[in-house]
Ligand SMILES: O=P(O)(O)OC[C@H]1O[C@H](OP(=O)(O)OP(=O)(O)O)[C@H](O)[C@@H]1O
């Protein structure tokens with residue numbers, strides 16, 4: 614989406630372009646196709662096996678994690694969905710990470726869009742703090758604004774379905 618009046622992004626950056634991936638992740642047919650593409654094409658193309666757990670920062674990653682978990686279930690593979698809250702709950706369990714990660718060493722991290730990767734690095738840090746390995750992040754759109762490099766600096770490879778330059782040279 615292009616707008617003359619710039620959008621304010623999660624990082625505080627301003628941009629005339631905005632990729633609203635909720636149009637994919639909050640639409641059943643599109644979300645289902647996305648999950649199958651990650652399962653059948655994206656991960657195999659990078660030599661990656663189906664993970665035992667996958668998810669990321671709420672809200673962007675949540676529908677992807679649920680749909681991917683169900684897509685794995687269809688193939689008889691157990692992949693636990695993981696939700697990482699922006700902050701730990703201030704009541705109840707006080708948890709920041711939701712999902713049963715018993716006996717799971719590694720978590721695949723999702724995001725819908727990556728700009729600076731500041732949002733993606735939050736669940737990476739929380740999961741590592743909880744003793745889990747994170748080596749790979751998968752997103753729908755990489756805006757090519759430093760996110761890949763920021764993740765790489767933390768030892769996380771980024772696999773993107775699309776790049777901003779696939780759509781526009783501006
Ligand atoms: O790479 P970054 O610079 O961190 O920007 C990308 C993040 O921005 C959006 O999240 P937003 O904070 O708008 O939240 P939402 O997904 O919960 O709506 C998007 O879902 C990514 O998580």
Ligand SMILES: O=C(O)c1cc(=O)[nH]c(=O)[nH]1
Nearest residue numbers: 622623624631632726728
């Ligand atoms: O950086 C962001 O906040 C951002 C950019 C974008 O194109 N789409 C989005 O949902 N968030």
